[in-house]
Amino acid sequence: DIQMTQSPSSLSASMGDRVTITCQASQDIKNDLTWYQQKPGKAPKLLLYDASSLEPGVPSRFSGSGSGTHFTFTISSLQPEDIATYYCQQYNTVPLTFGGGTKVQIK
Amino acid sequence: QVQLVQSGAELKKPGASVKVSCKTSGYTFNIYGISWVRQAPGQGLDWMGWISPYNGNTNYAHKLQGRITMTTDTSTSTAYMELRSLRSDDTAVYYCARLRLPGSGYYSSYNYWGQGTLVTVSS
Numbered sequence: 001d002i003q004m005t006q007s008p009s010s011l012s013a014s015m016g017d018r019v020t021i022t023c024q025a026s027q028d029i030k031n032d033l034t035w036y037q038q039k040p041g042k043a044p045k046l047l048l049y050d051a052s053s054l055e056p057g058v059p060s061r062f063s064g065s066g067s068g069t070h071f072t073f074t075i076s077s078l079q080p081e082d083i084a085t086y087y088c089q090q091y092n093t094v095p096l097t098f099g100g101g102t103k104v105q106i107k
Numbered sequence: 108q109v110q111l112v113q114s115g116a117e118l119k120k121p122g123a124s125v126k127v128s129c130k131t132s133g134y135t136f137n138i139y140g141i142s143w144v145r146q147a148p149g150q151g152l153d154w155m156g157w158i159s160p161y162n163g164n165t166n167y168a169h170k171l172q173g174r175i176t177m178t179t180d181t182s183t184s185t186a187y188m189e190l191r192s193l194r195s196d197d198t199a200v201y202y203c204a205r206l207r208l209p210g211s212g213y214y215s216s217y218n219y220w221g222q223g224t225l226v227t228v229s230s
Contacts, residue, residue, distance in 0.1 A: 034216035036152075043202055043220035044144075044152065055218060087152055091214050095168045096142075098152040 002026050002090055006099030012107040019075040021102045023066075023088035031067045032092035038101075039084045047086075048073070078104070109133040111203055111221035118227045119193050126189040127224045129203030136184035137161045138209040142217060143177065143188045145199040153199075157206075157213035158186065166213055193228045200225050 003026035013019050023033065031051040036044035046055045048064040051071055061076040075082055083106060088099040114128040129141065143155040156167035158177040165177050176189045186203055201224045204217035 032214065038152075043204075043223055044217075045220075046207070046216055046218045049207060049216040049218075089152070089154075089216065091216060094157075094166055094213060096154040096213065098154065101151045 001095055002029060002093050002097050004088055004090055004097050004099040006088055006102055008102060009100060010103040010105065012105045013078050014107045015078055015080065017078045019078050019082075019104060021073040021086055021088075023071040023073070023099050025069045025071070025090055027093075028068050029090045029092035032090055033064075033066070033071050034089050034091065035062075035064055035073050036087045036089065037082075037084045038087065044087065075104075080106070109205070109219045111205060111219055113201075113203060113221040113224045116225040116227070118229065120230055121194060121228055123193050123228075124189060124191040125193060125226050126187055127201050127203075127226070129186040129188070129221050131184045131186070131205070134205075135209075136179075136181060140206040140213055140215070141177075141179070141186040142204050142206065142213065144202045144204055144217075146202070146223075147196070147199040150199075155188070155201075159212070160186070161210075190226075193226075195228050198226065198228045 005024040033051045035048040038044045052064045063074045065072050085101045085103045087101050110132045112130045142157045158165045160179040174191050178187045203221040205219040206215040207218040208215040
C-alpha cells in the first residue's frame with residue numbers, strides 16, 4: 001500500500017497567516033492527489049484534485065502543488081471558516097490511501 | 108442538485124452484520140462509481156472499497172476482504188455496503204462518496220459525500 005505522510009499533524013496560526021501543509025507519498029503517484037477539508041461532525045469536502053486543480057466554488061486562497069512523491073497545500077490567508085482538519089488522498093493505486101490529517105487551529 | 112443520503116445510525120453486537128444504504132439523486136447513477144470510506148472516532152479516513160453501478164464491479168480493501176459486500180440497486184439509485192462479523196474496531200462513521208469523474212473506475216477523488224452513518228459495535 002502507498003503510505004501518505006502528512007505534516008504537521010496540527011498547527012496554530014493567526015487570521016491572515018499563510019498556512020502550508022505537506023504530504024509525502026511512499027512511491028510515485030504522479031499528480032493523482034486530492035485535498036479535502038473536514039469540519040467536526042461533517043463529511044469531507046473536496047478542495048483540490050490532480051494536486052493543483054481547484055474544485056469549482058472553492059475560494060482561490062486554497063492552492064496545491066507538487067508531483068511524484070512530494071506535495072504541498074497552502075492557504076494564502078487564513079480565515080475563521082478555514083478552521084478544520086485537512087487530508088490528502090492518493091488515487092493512483094488501490095487501495096486508495098489518505099494522509100493522517102492536519103488539524104488547523106487559531107492561535 | 109446532487110445528493111447522497113445515508114441510512115440512520117446502527118448499534119450492533121460483536122459478530123453481527125450491518126448494511127448501510129446510500130440513496131442518490133440529481134445525477135445519472137450508472138455512470139459514476141461509488142466508494143465507501145470510514146472514520147473511527149477521533150481518527151482519520153480509511154478507504155473501504157469501490158463499486159461501479161454500471162456493471163457491479165467492485166474493488167475492496169484487502170483488510171476487509173471476506174467481510175464486506177458492496178451492491179447497488181439501479182432502479183432506486185441506491186448503493187449499499189454490508190459489513191459482517193463486526194468487531195469493536197469497526198465502530199466508525201461510514202461515508203459513501205461519489206467519484207468526481209464518470210467512468211473513471213476508482214482512480215478519482217470524491218466531490219459528493221453522504222452525511223455519514225455511525226455504526227457502533229458493542230456488547
